[in-house]
Amino acid sequence: MQLIQDGLIGAWNLLIQQDKLVFDAAFRSVWISIVAVCLAACVGIPFGWQLARKKLPFRRIFVMVFQTGMSIPTVLIGLVCFAMFSRKGPLGSLDLLYTPGAIVLGEFCLALPIIVSWVYRTLASQDPRIRETALTLGAGVFRRAILELREARVGIMLALLTAFSRCFTELGIAMMVGGNIKFRTRTLTTATALETTKGEFERGIAMSLIILAIALLVTLTIAALGPKEKGGETC
Amino acid sequence: MTLRLPKTFSVYQRVESMIHPNQHRTAFNILWLCLLVLTLVLTSPGCTPAPSDFVKKKQVLRLATTTSARDSGLLDVLLPEFERENDCRIDVIAVGTGAALQLGSSGDADAVLVHARHAEQRFMSAGYGSRREEFMKNEFVILGPADDPANVKGRSARQILSILSSKNQRFLSRGDESGTHQKERELWVGLNIEPAWENFMESGQGMGATLTMADEMRAYVLCDMGTYLNFRDRIELAPLNSPSAGLDNHYSCIVVNPDRHSHLTPNLANSFADYLISRSVQQKIGRYQLHGFSLFTPTRLAETP
Numbered sequence: 398m399q400l401i402q403d404g405l406i407g408a409w410n411l412l413i414q415q416d417k418l419v420f421d422a423a424f425r426s427v428w429i430s431i432v433a434v435c436l437a438a439c440v441g442i443p444f445g446w447q448l449a450r451k452k453l454p455f456r457r458i459f460v461m462v463f464q465t466g467m468s469i470p471t472v473l474i475g476l477v478c479f480a481m482f483s484r485k486g487p488l489g490s491l492d493l494l495y496t497p498g499a500i501v502l503g504e505f506c507l508a509l510p511i512i513v514s515w516v517y518r519t520l521a522s523q524d525p526r527i528r529e530t531a532l533t534l535g536a537g538v539f540r541r542a543i544l545e546l547r548e549a550r551v552g553i554m555l556a557l558l559t560a561f562s563r564c565f566t567e568l569g570i571a572m573m574v575g576g577n578i579k580f581r582t583r584t585l586t587t588a589t590a591l592e593t594t595k596g597e598f599e600r601g602i603a604m605s606l607i608i609l610a611i612a613l614l615v616t617l618t619i620a621a622l623g624p625k626e627k628g629g630e631t632c
Numbered sequence: 633m634t635l636r637l638p639k640t641f642s643v644y645q646r647v648e649s650m651i652h653p654n655q656h657r658t659a660f661n662i663l664w665l666c667l668l669v670l671t672l673v674l675t676s677p678g679c680t681p682a683p684s685d686f687v688k689k690k691q692v693l694r695l696a697t698t699t700s701a702r703d704s705g706l707l708d709v710l711l712p713e714f715e716r717e718n719d720c721r722i723d724v725i726a727v728g729t730g731a732a733l734q735l736g737s738s739g740d741a742d743a744v745l746v747h748a749r750h751a752e753q754r755f756m757s758a759g760y761g762s763r764r765e766e767f768m769k770n771e772f773v774i775l776g777p778a779d780d781p782a783n784v785k786g787r788s789a790r791q792i793l794s795i796l797s798s799k800n801q802r803f804l805s806r807g808d809e810s811g812t813h814q815k816e817r818e819l820w821v822g823l824n825i826e827p828a829w830e831n832f833m834e835s836g837q838g839m840g841a842t843l844t845m846a847d848e849m850r851a852y853v854l855c856d857m858g859t860y861l862n863f864r865d866r867i868e869l870a871p872l873n874s875p876s877a878g879l880d881n882h883y884s885c886i887v888v889n890p891d892r893h894s895h896l897t898p899n900l901a902n903s904f905a906d907y908l909i910s911r912s913v914q915q916k917i918g919r920y921q922l923h924g925f926s927l928f929t930p931t932r933l934a935e936t937p
Binding site for chain 2: 483484494495572576577578579581583587588591593594595596597598
């Protein structure tokens with residue numbers, strides 16, 4: 398109990414003193430996760446729509462692969478990305494290893510299955526009358542997709558939120574391809590792991606509390622920005 | 633795989649299934665029951681692994697050690713014999729030196745095995761430990777890319793570090809308060825250099841991970857001999873400093889002060905310290921080899937009878 402109490406006080410002090418390390422890591426964590434989720438959304442939302450609405454070959458296999466992908470351990474993604482970006486790997490010449498860019502790409506792989514699966518599920522369970530009405534009104538593929546996605550916005554918002562929180566709190570990718578380099582690739586989670594190995598448990602707890610606080614802040618922001626009507630009717 | 637609601641499930645069927653719970657429901661209930669029983673069986677004490685631990689309650693020594701000592705493989709040679717002789721079990725918690733000392737001071741370990749003299753002396757003077765025995769040493773080594781862009785091969789450690797800082801070379805520091813990191817900081821302080829040049833980086837990870845990173849980044853790095861020997865086939869970094877350059881790495885065992893924590897097992901921890909400095913174990917340490925190189929030099933061989 399003493400440890401948690403000290404952790405709480407420590408977290409407050411770190412915030413008050415505007416600890417350079419904590420703010421640097423927090424800022425990096427946030428922007429990396431946001432970029433990764435945005436990229437994954439650009440690819441994942443159209444692909445999820447295609448899976449739900451088009452007769453793609455191997456559709457069921459795709460769905461299964463992405464659903465399994467939702468529970469990929471982050472260390473596995475980290476390991477595969479490491480093998481790709483390593484100097485001996487196929488993408489070694491890009492010099493991406495141990496840069497924030499590498500973490501973004503790794504977290505993109507983490508977020509993509511979540512977004513695709515959620516978008517697919519949301520659209521698959523959507524009221525078919527929306528699509529039929531749009532068809533009778535003569536909407537083209539593009540207009541129809543926009544309409545259906547707009548109707549499914551609650552589900553998509555949830556998908557993005559889930560993907561963000563998974564990226565924001567993951568440790569394996571950031572540690573393996575980021576390398577936890579001070580002021581370059583150190584994120585909140587790798588900093589927490591470091592404080593723990595250093596034996597500074599109070600600082601570790603303080604950092605985790607800051608992670609939780611930021612996650613809560615993001616959730617609240619999205620909830621405030623989200624649709625005001627009763628949720629769930631379209632999703 | 634789709635989660636689409638079954639369209640054939642009409643209102644009539646739904647109501648009917650509520651009034652007459654059908655086979656589906658029964659099958660479902662049986663499934664749940666089976667799962668429940670399975671969970672209960674699996675979590676019952678008799679089913680957990682190593683039932684012998686429950687039959688006979690052995691004394692346990694919690695040893696917090698540095699990762700370098702564990703990774704060297706030496707503990708696997710030394711500990712089983714002690715366990716047999718004293719009929720006890722040693723739980724090894726491998727963490728960095730900083731964390732190991734922290735575990736000692738909070739009473740979460742009975743003994744610690746670390747390599748950072750200054751931190752150990754602070755630990756002892758704060759009264760956290762009741763006994764400290766240095767029992768072996770090895771060396772640190774400065775590694776760098778094989779083509780040696782800074783051209784430092786064969787110089788002393790101090791020269792190498794000052795050249796690296798003045799030439800703005802890539803240097804990867806542990807930055808995790810481990811014994812190796814504390815040694816490195818000692819060297820910087822001795823040289824009166826503030827390690828903050830542009831290409832000076834801190835990995836904040838263990839020695840193995842840091843070596844892999846340094847290899848990928850073609851950076852210079854300070855490493856303990858044991859980890860280097862473990863990694864030498866996998867990395868392209870080469871040792872650069874001349875030998876006898878004042879890079880000694882002393883390992884010691886500290887018995888955590890039992891006056892502060894009533895639940896500790898000081899007798900066992902004390903006999904473990906005795907064991908480490910005993911003649912036979914000291915000889916064993918001297919004979920221990922990793923990949924054909926002897927790794928540690930026992931430091932108490934001369935004084936033991």
